[in-house]
Amino acid sequence: MGEYRRIEIIDNWLTEDCCNVITNSLKNVNSSYWIDRHKNIPNYGIHGDVGKYSSISSFLYPTLDIIQDINKHAPVVSGVAGEYEIQETIINHYSPGHFVPPHCDTVRDVFAIAMVMLGDVDSCFHYYPNGADKERVTISDKKGRAVILHDVGLIHEVTPVTVERYTLIYNYY
Numbered sequence: 001m002g003e004y005r006r007i008e009i010i011d012n013w014l015t016e017d018c019c020n021v022i023t024n025s026l027k028n029v030n031s032s033y034w035i036d037r038h039k040n041i042p043n044y045g046i047h048g049d050v051g052k053y054s055s056i057s058s059f060l061y062p063t064l065d066i067i068q069d070i071n072k073h074a075p076v077v078s079g080v081a082g083e084y085e086i087q088e089t090i091i092n093h094y095s096p097g098h099f100v101p102p103h104c105d106t107v108r109d110v111f112a113i114a115m116v117m118l119g120d121v122d123s124c125f126h127y128y129p130n131g132a133d134k135e136r137v138t139i140s141d142k143k144g145r146a147v148i149l150h151d152v153g154l155i156h157e158v159t160p161v162t163v164e165r166y167t168l169i170y171n172y173y
Contacts, residue, residue, distance in 0.1 A: 006151040007127065009139065013146035014073055019118045022070060026091060026118075026166050029056065029066055034093060045101025046132055046155060053098040053158075058089040066091070074170045075114045075146045084111055084172035094158065094165040099124075102132055102157040105149075109173045113149045116168040117141045124165070127156040141165070 014022075034054040037043055041057075042050040058067045067089050077084045087110055105113060115125070123140040125147065132155050139147055149156070158165075 006129065006149065006154055007139075008148040008150060010075060010146040010148070011142060012144050013075055013116060014118075014144040016143050018073065019143045022073070022168075023118050023166055025066055025069070026093065033061060033064065035060070043100055043103055045103045045157075047101070049101045051098070051100035051158070053095075053100060054093045056091045070168050071170075073116065073168065075116070075148060077112045077114055077148055077170075077172050079111055086170050087173040088171040090169040090171070092165075092167045092169060094161045096162055096164070097160050098158075098165075099160040100158040102126075102128065102155050104153045104155050105171075107152060107171050110152050110171045112172040113152055114170040114172070115147045115149075116170075117143060117145045117147070118166040118168065119143050119164075121163045121165045122159075122161050124159045124161050125156070126159065127154055129154070131155065 033056050037055055038050055038052045044050060071089055074086055120143045121141045123138050125139045126136045128134055128136055
């Protein structure tokens with residue numbers, strides 16, 4: 001895990017071409033599938049604040065073609081008993097100014113979370129290895145990079161982005 005604690009980083013998990021194909025596909029998804037997370041299924045921060053971004057979840061749209069397609073690109077994540085399975089797939093979309101406040105994921109029966117960055121847009125992903133009132137570590141967006149949180153209770157955030165941003169999120173059980 002190198003310089004990062006409780007987090008694994010895999011550079012070049014996806015190729016640049018693969019990221020471009022996925023991003024272009026996401027731009028063509030009917031807008032009715034995107035959920036405004038500020039209004040619906042909000043992701044509350046540790047101080048009760050709510051972020052601003054949109055997402056598509058496999059819980060709501062399990063048969064949506066784009067969900068099936070991106071599941072082929074999920075990182076392999078293992079625990080003591082072997083490989084984890086994907087419980088939920090989420091696609092996050094951020095417009096300029098969108099963000100997710102510092103939070104820890106309270107997803108039931110999830111043992112790991114993987115995020116795959118589809119662009120080189122910002123240095124907006126941060127986590128707090130020793131709690132919210134301690135140092136903040138930044139992991140810059142890099143096209144094709146996978147970031148795996150082996151501790152789903154780890155506080156993390158996405159600070160306001162300056163350009164459009166897409167990420168793939170996989171929750172494992």
